[in-house]
Amino acid sequence: MKTATLPPVRIEPAFRQQVEEVLQPGETLTQLVESAVRTAVAARKSQAEFLRRGIQAIETTRLEATGIPAEQVMAGLERRLAAARQSRTR
Template sequence: MKTATLPPIRVAPDFRQELEGVLEEGETLSQFVESAVRSVVEKRKNQAEFVRRGIAAIQETQRTGSGIPADQVVARLEAKLNAARQSQVRRSE
C-alpha cells in the first residue's frame, strides 16, 4: 500500500521549539505528529463507540421499561451520602 502525507500545519516558532523539546531520544517530529494523530483517531473512535453503546442502552431501557426513574436514583444516592456523613460525624466524636 502506498503511503500518503498529512497536510503540513503552521505553528508558532515557540510551540515548535516546545514540541522539539519533548521528543524522545531518536524520535523525529514526523514520528511524534503521526503518533499524536493516531492517538486522537483512536480516542475519537472509542468515544463514538461509547456513545453508540450508551444510546443503544437507553433505547433498550425505554423499550423494555426496565429503567429506574432519575428521582429515585438521586434519592438513593442522597440517602447514601447522608448515611456516610452521619458515620463520619460519629467517628469524629
Template structure:
C-alpha cells in the same frame, strides 16, 4: 500501496520548540506527529463506540420500560458515597 502525507500545519515557533524538546532519542518530529494523530483517531473511535453503546442502552431501557427514576438513583448513589466515606474514616 503508496504513502500519503498529512497536510502541513502552521504553529507558533514556541510551540514547535516545545515539540522538538519533547522528542525522545532519535524520534523525529514527523514520527511524533504521526503517532499523535494515530492516538487521537483511536481515542475518537473509542469515544464514538462508547456513545453508540450508551445510546443503544438508553433505547433498550425505554423500549423495555424498566429504567430507574433519576431521583431514586441519585439517592442510592448518595447512600453509597456516605457509606464509603464512613469506611474510609474508620
C-alpha cells in the same frame, strides 16, 4: 498501497522548539506528529463507540421499560449521603 501526507500545520517557532525538546532519542518530528494523530484518531473512535453503546443501552432500557426512575435513584443516593454524614459526625 501508496502513502499519503497530512496537510502541513503552521505553528509558532517557540512551540516548534518545545516540540523538538520532547522528542525521544532518534525520534523525528514526523514520527511524533504521526503518533499523535494516530492516538487522537483511536481516542475519537473509542469515544464514538462508547457513546454509541450508551445510546443503545438507553434505547433498550426505554423499549423494555426496565429502567429505574431518576427520582428513585436520587432518593437512594440522598439516603446514603445522609447516612454517611451522620456517621461522620459521630
